Amino acid sequence: MLNIIDLHTYYGDSHVLQGVNIQVEQGTVAAVVGRNGVGKTTLCRSIVGFTPVRAGRVVFNGDDITNLASHTIASRRISLVPQGRRIFASLTVQENLAIASQPSPSAGAWTMEKIFSVFPRLAERGRHRGDELSGGEQQMLAIARALVANPILLLMDEPTEGLAPAVVATVGRLIRRVKDEGTSILLVEQNAAFAVQVSDIAYVMSKGTIVHSSDPRALWRNEEIKTQFLGVPPPRTLRRD
């Protein structure tokens, strides 16, 4: 449903994305993992139209959406949970959700009621301004803001950054739930241990290209990739799952 084909993006003279190829299949979670500064956030920005793409294509459900205006891309039901949350500080929690809302006729669509039942804390904080929320609350709001648009594709850029372990677990459960309800997800994460747990396919990014892709479990067993590209310390006798 999302095909990223040989994508090249620059910041000025700096060649950040150097031919990225990624596919997200309908109803799955694709993870892009890699160290800080390899171009993960630039990839998200290029898909949603924040940063112009110099070459290559972004194809969404058969349509070329490369370099469309970001509000046009959003109206095609691609939502972003951005790095750093970027909650609108002077808007209340309710307003942050209201401006992003795109109603959908489908059963189980994300309405305000559904949002508040899934995120009871946001209901309690409904009239508070965005800049009065804690970091965890802001991350929940960022995810909720993306969900009220009823996305077909959800982009999540470092959703666990700076969160307490309990909140990270909540984000993990949310990702599984959203996927089970039929939304496809592209998850960009530096936290590879988290990403491999919630994804169906994992892409490893380094220096602006995809250097490896595989089943997430296979990736997690590949010590060479882990030490070389993910900065995960070499073998410990620690069992996962």
Next chain:
Amino acid sequence: MTYLITQTLNGLFSAALLFLIASGLTLAFGVMRIVNIAHGSFYMLGAYVAYTVTARTQSLLAGAVAAMAGVALVGFAVERFFLRRLAAQPLAQMMMTMGFALVFRDAALMIWGGDPFTLPYPPGLAGSFAAGDVVFPLYRLFVVLVAAAVGVALWAVNEKTLLGAKLRAAVDDPEMAGGTGINVGLLSGLVFAAGAALAAFGGVMGGPILGGYPGMDFDLLPLAFVVVIIGGMGSLKGALAGSIVVGLVDNFGKALVPELSYFTLFAPMVIVLAIKPTGLYGRA
């Protein structure tokens, strides 16, 4: 005492006009970061268009509507076809608006000539009322009430509607606003047009008393900027506070020490900037 009350009421009339004009200036700055030198031109064009249409139709209301609609259209075109090409280049945008201010000034001179004029009073508002010793023109009171109503309406739109929330989102983080599906470009054009219409409205409302004349655009501009700088650029509340400060100070200054009128105008601005560089209600 009578003198004090009369001057205060006059000051509030100036404040009301300034608020109408400065609110548009501050909104455009808040959303687009455009320092609009042509804002005084919108005020001038409002008065001139209203003058022509009122003369033809014998209706001040028709003149006011035509002035606001026409100037809104001009403002929308200026933003859509010129300023937007220079997005994120504040200095270039400011120079562009400076150019437009000069073009509009000369165009007005070409079209309407150099003769000053005044607009007629709205029916029934030409008189004055007396309360004890204080005699105050009805029309000035009317302008104060209208400006207050406009202020309440702007506040309500900004704080209580979805459109207002989208506007504030676009001010907070324009890129992310686009990412949540808001057409920030269109919103900017509409805000700029609405600001131009408010300036034109100010020209019409001031018309019966201040009239229209060549140079009225650049006479007004420093006042509007002082208001916006005192209040904080981008803040509606600031425009209100700034208008009242400038309206009163300018009025009393000109009445008491006319030879220092520019000093009394700019001194409050300097004091506010020294204490709070972002203005009373501005954000860093």
